[in-house]
Amino acid sequence: MGRTYIVEDVVEGYLTKQCEQTAGPVSGLLIGQSSTQREYVVTATRTPQREESTASGGNSPDKEWVTEHARQVSRMLPGGLSVLGVFIVTDTDAKDTLTTLRQLVFAVENLISSERLWTSAEDDVSDRVVLHVNPKTRKTLCRTFDVKDPKSVAKPADWKYQSGVCSSWSTVSCCVSVDVLLPLPDNPTATEDTAKCLKVSARAQKAPQFVVGGGVLRLCFLQEGLRGWAHQLESAVCLIDGRRLAADAELAGGQKRNVRQTYSAQLLITPDERRLAEGVQRCGGSVSVSGAVYSTAYLHSNKPKARQAEKLLKRDAVSTLTTRAQMLLEELLTSGGASEGSSRDEHQREQFCLPHRVFCPVEASGPVCVCDYRFSDEGLSEVIDRLKEMLDMDAAEKDLDIRRETPAEVLEGDAADEPTVETAEALQSKRNYFGAAMATTVALLATAASMLYLNDV
């Protein structure tokens, strides 16, 4: 008994379109949601064209390129959506491509899971699908591999098209405030630090580092630092629509089909009882991440459980923050120095704005959205370009939902000694309600108050 894949009709049309183009074999990703009984494929996207054609091109897909595409696409998927597998449109015999596809699917899984801060659970589905489409005969071959088992063999699976697969999925969302303060290591170039980075992941070790004024901000350091926050969220008490539900309770108790449900969640956290470093320690400085992230997760409409909703929502919250931190570091690396969105004050403190989250529905009338991150110096057109390049989506500005988060703004003229976390947060929320002019007044008042309190020499 193999897996069953319930696939949106539009995906069939998309794959047909790929068959009709003549530029050679096409590879791509299949995106959707897994559940214990079946899998739902919501959309598909072809691997973007590579500018330089590599020598090894030919008929087999470029493994590194496909996995890199999968990594970027994974960042654009909110909770409940993930890369379920790969497809290939080629007239090469299916049996010959199966090995390549198997390698692809394992490589994709390894890369995506190495970037996660949350650990996969026992009950997570570990089957990934490979789909082979012959453009001439239009025959499809569907197989699954278990990515938790390095010796797994191809198992047959059912591939069924249906309309409106995700049109009545439920949405759970919340706005999670982030307030993390971390010490910078005392001697950033020490070998122990490198060793610690190695433990995090091999990939993270090669990941971007940003050097400013002699200090080093490594991605793996940030990942380690955010691990405590991620753990707090994972063990948080979750309320859905104001109530604490039993883990096995169904989310939409006895609701009619085709009725879309939206739920609002609340997360209650408590500090970790186990402490990693107690007391006073030497450090090379500090890093604070402060603000809020909008987190959302989608659930299929076949009796979703509260426990599943909680799990997917929490994972999304953790992912969205770490993705943005990674993107910030990558951005700083490519812009080769202090980015435009930063400011440095005389107290050796620099502030960077993390990008804010923008949503775009997968289909015009459905609740399911993909997302992208927009830096403060970017326009919406860049978002639209990325949606086209990564997800092969044709979106217009009016389709984008930009109201879930407001862009971060660095506060000018904040003369407090250390990052005053609580003032920054209060100011940001005031900005939403009263407008920029009012916010500036509040900023000046806060500065004056803090100067009185500090009574500096």
Next chain:
Amino acid sequence: MVVSDSLSSDRGTILRVRGPLEFKCHLVSTDARHMLKVISRTFETLKSQVKSESCVLTVCDSPVIIWPNKDVYITPQEITPNAPCDDILKWIQSDEQDPAGLRSAKKKSKKSSAASVINLRLMMEATKTGPLSAPILSRTVQKSHFLSTTFPVDCVVRTTVNETIKDAFERLLKALTHQLCEMEKVTLQHTKGTTLLVPEPLHFLLPEPKGLVTVVYPAGVPDSQLEAQRKELHQQFELPDDWPYFRRANTYHFPNEPYKDGYLRNPHLVLTHPTLDNGKVYLVQGTYSYHHYMQDHTDDNGWGCAYRSLQTICSWFQQQGYVERAVPSHKETQQALVDVGDKKASFVGSRQWIGSIEVQAVLNQLLGVTSKIMFVSQGSELASKGRELANHFLTEGTPIMIGGGVLAHTILGVAWSETSGQIRYLILDPHYTGAEDLQVVTDKV
């Protein structure tokens, strides 16, 4: 240093909130003045967190969650803020209740006179109403110090009968804020150089009408170094100096809270007293732990009864705060007897029986406690000692070891009638070989 509960004479429910509060700050210099400033500022942040709408109190073993700063908003919404506090008790799943919610006759006798406790957990709501702005990453590069720790908040408020949830929780919030102020004082007082001592709140039960009182001590500082503070507290509460009310060993133990060491405390309390004509009950005062055969992985079945009785007595001295020494193991007891010259060195590790004289010697040697030995040539003579035993429990209040022939027991109290001379003894039997189960232990009695 102290918060006292002025309404302690009523027998209302106790609200107890506990939870860790994260304390983190970046110290750009280790100059003392700067450190104190930064620590104070961090405490201000903690206080505003506790007073904010994000502060949440969850009731343990229950779906009830309360937002004390949002007009005391409660979920599930069946409970309103104007309901009496005791209503929350109905929502707590307790092991003692039958599925039918009735109490069996046997369990009725276990109803202790202590008030019921509602345990709450302090948490913060991480979610807020959006839209909010995306995060800012702020980085300061400077060779400096970082302070990171958690403070164990433990705050208690005794409600009055029929007090509404709204009033009780508003008081609890004030108590929480006050505790943070006390913690700040203790932290600032005990910060030296780059060491920081964690402030630890402890509760002490003072004689009525003062009731339950909370004191914040710096963790890790032994009682001996806190004598000055304790003297001050004794003066403040007008307490006599000969009973260690404020030593750590005397912290109030909340009902139904398990002890970390696993021993039962005062199992005799759940029993009903015998009735005698004109009789009065004279009991051991304070707490002791129940020591008996087979505990601590030591198989002393048949020979260890006097050792166990001695352990029970030692536990009394430790728990009333007279000594800090832990209860001695059998080997330690035997070694003490060798040290005073009463036994040969080969005694240690043997399974030899000891009697009252040896118990007296050990108490003197290990605890510096003197004891009186009373001889009775026959068991029946014990009845005539009723007055003396009653007096002992009134004045000294310690458990009594009784040994004779090949058996030893511990007397915890007597019910004695001055007019008829009738007497009944409350005995703690060290020959028990089972587990630390209150039900089994008291049924056997």
